Structures are given as C-alpha cells and as structure tokens.
C-alpha cells in the first residue's frame with residue numbers, strides 16, 4: 001500500500017493545472033447509459049473512482065475505450081442492469097447508474113452503498129424521485145430493485161433533512177429525460193456539476209430547464225442520442241491548491257479553474273487575508289501577510305462546500321486565534337480532527353462544530369487518511385509541519401486527486417510516494 005512522505009517547510013511557487021471534475025465525470029459517465037449510441041467524454045480525470053465507474057459500465061456489457069483524458073462509451077444493445085455490491089461498496093457514486101438503467105431498460109438492480117466514514121448517507125431521496133416517476137422499488141437482499149414499464153412525468157419535492165441532495169437530483173433528472181410527459185423537481189441541488197451533467201444531457205437531446213436553480217423542469221423524450229462533452233474543471237481540487245498556496249505563504253497560479261464556481265471559498269480565504277486575483281486562465285493566490293481566523297459553515301451550493309471543510313480547517317489550525325467550523329451537510333464529517341491533533345493542532349469538537357485554536361507550528365508525524373478530503377487536509381498539514389510526515393492509506397486520496405504529489409512537487413514541495 002502506497003504512502004506519501006512529505007518534508008515540511010518551503011513556499012509553493014508556480015502554476016498548477018486543474019483536472020476535470022470527479023463529481024461531474026461520474027454522473028456523466030453513468031448518463032451515457034441513457035442511449036445505445038456512442039458518447040465521447042473529454043477532460044476526464046485519471047482517478048480511482050473513474051476507473052470504478054468504468055468497471056461498472058463494462059460489467060453491464062457496455063464497451064468503454066479509455067485514452068489519456070478521453071473516454072468513449074458505446075452501450076449498444078446492452079441489457080444487464082445489475083451494479084454489483086463488490087463495486088458499489090467501494091464507491092457510493094455508483095448509485096448514479098440507477099436513474100439511467102431504469103429509464104433506458106425499465107429495470108435496475110443496484111447494491112445498497114452501505115456505510116460511509118463521513119457519516120450516514122441514506123438514499124431515500126433517490127428512491128423518492130424514481131417512485132414519483134412511477135417506478136416500483138423494493139429493497140431485496142441488499143439491493144435496490146427498481147422496475148417500470150414506462151416512467152411518467154410528475155411533480156416532485158426533493159428537499160431533505162440536510163438540504164438538497166446532489167446525486168438524488170441527478171438520479172431524478174436523468175430518469176425523467178425518458179419519462180412520458182413533464183417532470184418538475186422542487187428543492188434541487190444547484191451544484192455546478194449538475195449544470196455540467198444537464199449540458200451533456202441536452203447534447204444527447206434531453207429537454208431540461210432550470211438546472212442550477214432549486215426548480216428543474218424536464219420534458220421527457222422518446223429516445224436520446226450519443227454526444228460529445230468536455231468535463232468542467234474540478235472546483236474542489238482548485239480549492240485545495242488555493243489553500244496549499246495560502247498555508248505555505250506561497251504564490252501560485254491555479255490554472256483552468258472557474259472563479260464563478262469558487263465564490264464561497266474565495267470569500268472565506270479573502271476574509272482570512274489571502275490575496276486572490278483573477279489571471280488569464282484562472283486564479284493567482286498569495287498570502288504574504290499574517291492571516292486572520294474566520295468562521296466557516298458548510299452548506300449546499302452556492303454555500304461553502306463540505307468538500308473543502310477539512311482543508312479550510314487545516315488552514316485555520318495554523319492561523320493564530322479561534323475559528324469555528326460548522327458542518328451542516330455531513331454533521332459527523334470530522335475524522336481528520338484526531339489526526340491533525342496528532343500533529344499538534346488544537347481542535348475540539350462540539351456537536352457538528354469544531355472549535356479551532358490556531359497554533360504557531362505543527363510537527364510532522366505518521367498519520368492515517370480516513371476519507372478523500374480528510375487525506376487532502378493531512379497532505380496540506382505535512383507541507384507546513386516541521387520534519388517528516390508519512391500519510392498512509394493514500395488510496396483515499398487517489399479517489400479524487402490526480403497525481404497530487406507530482407503537481408505539488410512541481411510547485412516546490414518536498415513530497416514523494418513510497419510503496420510499502
């Protein structure tokens with residue numbers, strides 16, 4: 001199992017190119033199942049989760065050709081509808097195939113995703129969405145078994161206890177594209193990845209309005225065709241490098257990211273004293289002066305993203321003063337706290353808030369990654385800690401960051417991957 005070893009210290013300098021968005025690529029690859037025709041997806045990041053989605057497509061009998069950052073998917077007359085536990089248990093986003101399989105084949109059998117370290121991840125809203133379109137849904141032997149001769153458009157309220165759901169919005173929207181008649185979905189998530197998915201669906205011939213707002217309208221069509229699409233840049237990867245620049249007091253150009261997708265992150269960083277300016281093809285991030293503690297509350301988009309919570313906490317843990325980080329989307333998403341405290345942070349949990357007492361310095365230590373974004377925070381900690389940090393279980397990191405050690409080394413970090 002690989003580990004990443006970092007010798008802390010040193011300012012990050014230079015340019016880093018942002019990859020395509022993982023959370024866009026996964027639902028878009030699943031959406032290719034809505035047609036028999038071939039689709040071509042460009043700017044696809046090389047990530048473990050993308051490989052898992054490709055394995056699921058191939059296990060359904062779909063032909064998939066991968067080349068650098070381009071994937072060609074040719075469903076043809078595939079007729080398998082089972083997404084097996086073996087694959088789904090490694091990646092919750094496998095549920096993205098539920099809507100397309102049901103809409104295209106009239107049946108879908110998806111393993112229930114099972115537990116997740118960032119907290120309870122129910123799928124009731126996904127089921128609510130497809131049941132409202134007339135699907136018959138049962139949970140049998142650990143699988144969601146959904147059937148429908150013909151989905152029918154309907155008015156659906158998709159609001160959840162913790163706000164809107166990104167992938168439940170995707171599931172319902174994708175299923176509605178081939179339903180008879182009009183579907184109106186209220187309380188949708190508004191994430192940029194859903195706008196990217198809808199753009200792809202429209203290229204396939206879907207009739208969708210309002211994505212990016214809480215109310216989405218879909219007029220069902222008979223069939224969809226193959227399409228060509230380029231994935232939007234990964235705003236969470238971009239946010240992570242922005243924090244890396246700030247935490248090392250560096251000067252980094254984050255190339256290819258979208259300013260408009262990062263407004264909440266930019267707002268918090270600027271409040272903390274980080275200098276962020278637009279440049280030709282992205283953002284320039286510098287932190288010459290002393291930073292200030294800021295409070296952060298995670299919310300659904302356009303609020304502060306939960307996927308940036310751990311990284312922002314890391315920055316606040318080495319910023320003198322007290323800041324409060326409140327997690328409103330996944331209230332238990334704090335597995336990074338104990339590992340950061342092992343490196344000398346002073347972070348205390350109070351319900352779904354973390355009280356962060358900024359410290360002057362961290363010391364390097366062996367630490368263990370628990371989930372994707374927690375592992376990113378540990379890498380950031382290693383960049384500023386005194387001495388050596390060994391981050392184990394980096395397979396979590398590889399799920400969502402393409403060649404992170406190469407990109408950081410190119411910015412001047414003393415970082416390498418070692419095989420254990």
Ligand code: EPZ
Nearest residue numbers: 023093120121122123124125126160162165166167307329
């Ligand atoms: C997406 O997950 C992202 N994953 C997550 O990113 C991200 O953290 C999350 O959205 C929130 O932004 C992908 O896009 C592949 P949700 P998703 O449904 O759609 C509750 C990363 O690090 N809920 O929007 O699964 C849920 O428990 C990953 O890249 C229900 O109650 O998240 C949570 O509290 C981690 N019932 C809230 O809604 C449901 O049926 C929002 O979750 C579904 C969700």
